[in-house]
Amino acid sequence: MRIKVNGKTHEFDGDPNMPLLWYLRDELGLTGTKFGCGAALCGACTIHRDGVAVRACVTPVSSVGDAEILTIEGLGAEGPHPLQEAWIEAGVPQCGYCQPGQIMQAASLLATHPDPTDEQIDQSMNGNICRCGAYVRIRAAIKATSGGTP
């Protein structure tokens, strides 16, 4: 089967039940997508499937079909995404492990809600755990980007 990741098409002939997370990480070397829980409970593995945030750890490779998969490596491939710039500006990352997932989730939020309310931020981002507790800055960085995202 064929899988499109960050604009490139790859041939895949492994276990079709394998979560996309492990295909991206172990086989394509795209390690920006992180493993945190394996059960869609923490958001560290958040990627885009046709522009919508999904958890790669519970997305079987076989379910991807013709969808376009975008990872953190692809998000800023043609210059940093405004969220990545806002993340730097606000000094969001502490350990940084969850941040690719946070940014992918926030990018998906802004695609549908360019100027999200606090409640919409809570709702969209609540599945993404940050154990360093950078939530105040995550919120600030999303707000700083509001209205300015493509």
Place this chain on the structure above:
Amino acid sequence: MSGVENVSRRRFLVGTGAAGGLVLGIWFLRSSRPAAPEAVAPALPSGPAFEPNVFVAISPDGTVTVVCHRSEMGQQVRTSMAQIIADELDADWSRVVVAQADGDEKYGSQNTDGSRSVRRNFSRLREAGASARAMLVSAAAAKWGVPASECEAGLHEVAHGASGRVLGYGDLAEAAASLEAPSPDDVVLKDPSTWRYIGKATAGVDVHEIVSGQGTFGMDVQLDGMKVAVVARPPVLFGRPARVESAAALAVPGVERVIELPALNPPAAFKPLGGVAVVANGTWAAIQGRRALDVTWNEGDNASYDSGPYAEALMKTARKKGRVVREAGNADEALRRADKVLTAEYYVPHLAQAPMEPPVATAHVTNEGAELWSSTQTPQVTRREVAGALGISESDVTIHVTLLGGGFGRKSKPDYSVEAALLSKEVGAPVKVVWTREDDLRNGYVHSVSAQHLEGGLDAEGRATAWLHRTVFPPIGSTFRNGMTLGGEGELSQGFVDNPFDIPNMRLENGEAPAHVRIGWLRAVANIYHAFAIQSFAHELAVAAGRDPKDMLLELIGPPRIIDLAALGVKYTNYGDPIDVYPVDAGRLANVVRVAADAANWGRALPEGRGLGIAAHRSFLSYVATVVEVEVSAAGDLTIPNAWVAIDAGTVVNPDTVRAQCEGGTVYGLSCALGQLTATEGVIDQANFDTYRVARIADAPRAIDVTIVPSTAPPAGVGEPPTPPMAPALCNAIFEATGKRIRRLPIADRLRA
């Protein structure tokens, strides 16, 4: 005893950035205090008061390479260490690169814990930078044939004012490399008013890589021919496999081996738990293989552990007289004569560090030795334990430190690195051991459960006259020595025996508690439960006395003074630092209370359902007060619109990092009030983030205001101190909002109508 040596003469090669060129190496030996015994490098010619330190290199192209010997786990230590050196070196920040040190005693202690990276390295890193600057100045003076006193370092260059000549650091590196290092007594440090980077908010050096997914964490290590192992560990501590059916696991495509690890005998220490490893050609296959593995366990004695009845037993112990660890006046007599007596019991459950990146390490063991890439807070301990487990010399073990996806104390224990080493040796290929979240929560080194009993006496004016406090918890020492049931000096020194309250009659006691799981450090450690009980009880006394809680807290802390614990006969470890340099200062504690309260506009009227709570605590030599504003809906939904944190951490290197740690530490403290690990028949009940609750964005304070108290005092801890005051401030605020007193954590659904 010079602190600087010429590195090229020692044939010490820099791994990053400067290879191939002539380098000026600064290898600094001076220590501001005697090193801990394990941190002394035996090969050094120096006495025990000296330890090897950090390494700086300047290459001919002018690049300054700073080796960070501490582990990066979110506290921006790679940035702060570099700031200190670059400042005294007068280096151009844009030309400074940071290389991560391998585990090696030549750096001094690399244990990244105890909130001590800055405070234990501040002076010697400053001296290292200043020495390098002095050598560059000498090199320039020699080239120009003028006295060094006529030359001055500017930004990344040395100038001779009289002739207007200037040479860049890169141009001077070769000449400086041939110079003798100056004597430490001749090293002149900059006046703090001229600091370029120390005290200035500085962006993290890794932030670009992080936001683009390019940072290499332990989980991201990939080697040619690497296998991945996932291990079925005994569900009960010291259990062992009775029967292993591996056929189904071996039938999973990609699974290559099923390997039984050596059984663990007490004490657990830093050793692997044992169990059965599934080794595969990828992570998913290894996870699937473990799922297919059928292991019957001999559980052993700890299968008796049920945390519910255990909690009640701890409470019972806390009600009885224990070992007295501090006493002044006569608390019993004062309680009898008090106008009002208050009794309260507090309970804090087991907690998990739960870093976002679970424990992970990759090892490649060959006949030549072992090479590891580990997400570790303690590379030297890892090196020692790996060498011991493989039966080889430490000099044949190399520990590379990756970025850590959080640590919080879990990654101070090298058990998972030893697993990787043992499996690599067995398989004959590089092996990455991946812990799943289930492994992390079920097989961890958990934060100690604790029960505390307090009695307080108030006189007719509402002043506290008596304080009795008993703390009971299975100690961390039980992990390292069989049969330990009493609190260690370190734990009792974490916010218990150093009680700052000015109460004439005080008795502090500790009771016994046996451990049935591995007990380990978690961010702020024993301060979490001690601050929770003391700061909650202070609020309860205020309520009983009909006093404003902030005023009552200030009265309890009493007048500005240094609390002389030694005079009270108290054994106090003071986080391993000298008490004369870092005294227990009631004035600084009271000050942060006032600063936080002022920031929160304490005393203002609040709408129905809202409340303000306050708590203050000294830990890791810093003083933090936290004010929390909560809103509790009629249905019992808790939200936190605001929190205010005031920290006095002495001199701070990177104020933005200090703010971030106060924000994050507050959220971590909130998680301490939300989550719990419980055990049934010795098995931890929680396995993932559905049952182990941690703070999410909607739980966290919507805004956190941080005030850093300006100070020229020596630098103190930052990573841990913001955590302990959060849970009591929160529960005090909940009481103000609802009248409901949370004495047992987690809060859970206790606020529901």
